Amino acid sequence: MKKRILLIDDEEPVKEFMKKILARAGYDIFTASDGLEAIEMLETLNVDLIILDMHMPNMNGIDVLRHIRKYELTNKPVLMVSGYHDADLGIESYRLGAYDFITKPEQTEVILKRIENGIKIGEIIDFNEFMKLELFMAKKLQKYIFPETRYISDDLDIYSWNLPLSDIGGDLYDYIHFRNDSILVFIADVSGHSISASMFTAIVKMVFRNAIKVSEDPGEIMTIVNRELSVNLPVESFVTMFCCRVDCRTGELKYSNAGHPKPYIIGKERTVEIDDHDPFLGPIKDMEYTTYNAVLGKDEILFLYTDGLLDIIDEEYHQVDLGRFIGKLTGKEFYEKDSFNELIAEISNEKLIRSDDCTVMVIRKK
Numbered sequence: 215m216k217k218r219i220l221l222i223d224d225e226e227p228v229k230e231f232m233k234k235i236l237a238r239a240g241y242d243i244f245t246a247s248d249g250l251e252a253i254e255m256l257e258t259l260n261v262d263l264i265i266l267d268m269h270m271p272n273m274n275g276i277d278v279l280r281h282i283r284k285y286e287l288t289n290k291p292v293l294m295v296s297g298y299h300d301a302d303l304g305i306e307s308y309r310l311g312a313y314d315f316i317t318k319p320e321q322t323e324v325i326l327k328r329i330e331n332g333i334k335i336g337e338i339i340d341f342n343e344f345m346k347l348e349l350f351m352a353k354k355l356q357k358y359i360f361p362e363t364r365y366i367s368d369d370l371d372i373y374s375w376n377l378p379l380s381d382i383g384g385d386l387y388d389y390i391h392f393r394n395d396s397i398l399v400f401i402a403d404v405s406g407h408s409i410s411a412s413m414f415t416a417i418v419k420m421v422f423r424n425a426i427k428v429s430e431d432p433g434e435i436m437t438i439v440n441r442e443l444s445v446n447l448p449v450e451s452f453v454t455m456f457c458c459r460v461d462c463r464t465g466e467l468k469y470s471n472a473g474h475p476k477p478y479i480i481g482k483e484r485t486v487e488i489d490d491h492d493p494f495l496g497p498i499k500d501m502e503y504t505t506y507n508a509v510l511g512k513d514e515i516l517f518l519y520t521d522g523l524l525d526i527i528d529e530e531y532h533q534v535d536l537g538r539f540i541g542k543l544t545g546k547e548f549y550e551k552d553s554f555n556e557l558i559a560e561i562s563n564e565k566l567i568r569s570d571d572c573t574v575m576v577i578r579k580k
Contacts, residue, residue: 216240216241216242217240217241217242217262217263218241218242218244218259218260218261218262218263219236219241219242219261219262219263219329220245220252220256220259220263220264221233221236221243221245221246222245222246222247222251222252222264222265222266222267222278223245223247223265223267223295224247224248224267224270228267228318229247232325233245235322235325236329239326241329244259244261248270248272248273249270249273249274249275249277249278249281250272250273252264252266252278253273253278253282253287256282256288257287260288261288261290262290262333262336263292263293263329263332263336264282264288264290264291264292264293265292265293265295266292266294266295266312267295267296268294268295268296268300268303268307269296269297275294275295275296276303276307276310279292279294279307279310279311279312280310283311289339290339291313291339292307292311293312293313293315293328293329294307294312294315294316295315295316295317296315296316296318297317297318298317299317313331314328314331314332316328359415359416359419360387360388361374361388361389363375365389365391367391368462368580369395369462369463369579369580370460370579370580371577371578372389372397372399372577372578373554373576374387374573374575374576375554375558375573375574376572376574377522377561377562377572377573378571379569379570379571383571384403384405384414384415384571385401385402385403385404385415385571385573386400386403386404386415386418386419386573387399387400387401387402387518387573388400388419388422388423390426395461395462396430396460396461396462397460397577398426398432398435398458398459399458399460399518399575399577400422400455400456400457400458401456401474401518401519401520401575402415402453402454402456402474403453403454403455403521403522403571403573404418404451404453405451405452405453414451417443417446417447418439418453418455421438421439421442421443421446422439424438424442425438425439430459431459431468432468432470432503433470433502433503433504433505434503434505435457436455436457436470436495437503439455439495440495440498440499441499441500443496444495444496444497444499445499449497451496452473452494452497453472453494453495454472454473454474454475454495454520454521455471455472455473455474455495456469456470456471456472456474456477456518457470457471457472460510460516460577460579464509465509465510465512466507466509467508467509467510467516468506468507469488469490469505469506469507470492470503470505470506471488471490471492471506472492472494472495472503473494473495474491475519475523475524476489476491477516477518478516478540479508479511479514479517480515480516480517481513482513485540485544490504490506492504512579512580513578513579514579515543515577515578515579516575516576516577517540517574517575517576518577519539519572519574519575520571522568522569522571522572522573523539523572523574525568525569525570526566526568526569527566527567527569528565528566528567529566529567531567538560539557539560542557543557557574557576561574
């Protein structure tokens, strides 16, 4: 499709000359003889570039450009043209968003090259607008993927926190309360960032929710999820996931780990790393995942996190040891407004440098 250019100039000979060279170069040309006519046209006309003369009756080029920007008639590139050089007008044009400024007369080859540059800038603008819309939609989608950040019951509490590296990320968590008074929880990290990762998180959650219709056993759930993801994710993508089912009354913990960072059981008397794990989800289609057992004691917590927590760097560019964060939860009674908030304040400290999405879940047995 031909690119469309609006040429705004009050001199007929100039307009005719420009129309000929632009038409010969393959552009569709629309013309206006003054600023008021151009503004009226831009109310309904979509163009890819505007060529705007500086000196015209009724409204000069600066006034036209100022009106376009104020009322957001278009975000397309504007090439300013003047019959003589004026540094102040040039500076004001750039301040108002013109991408280039040329003085008449100018060589045809130079004019065409500057127009070509403007068309390319317009394509970048269009792409950026498209990406903004995609990011907005992906962000809305992720809003519905995540459950409430806190779950409070008589026997078990869950506290969650997520900080994506950009507007949207590849971390995911979910929890489901079953009628037999147990809770199934998972935390996952999809490889990659931004829009593609956010779309994959939607797939992971859908596959997980379908898997729990078949089984409540973490290992079997992981096996089903892996089988589905191996045929629905690109070859280069993978997912790490920790899935567990907790008996709210007894604290019995059944879990399966697909290459996810090792969780911890933390209490007043002990801090235990849960070491059992299998390969991450996706690459090995027929992988069978194992269910392991543990016990979450009274007033103990299960500390889950994604690997973004392992990649944090302090203000002196030293990697922050995981023990620094675990220390916020160790050896003290766990309360909502105490340990968890203290931990999150530490992770989100502006002096720390993060290079990946960060997610933390804490499950407390009362």
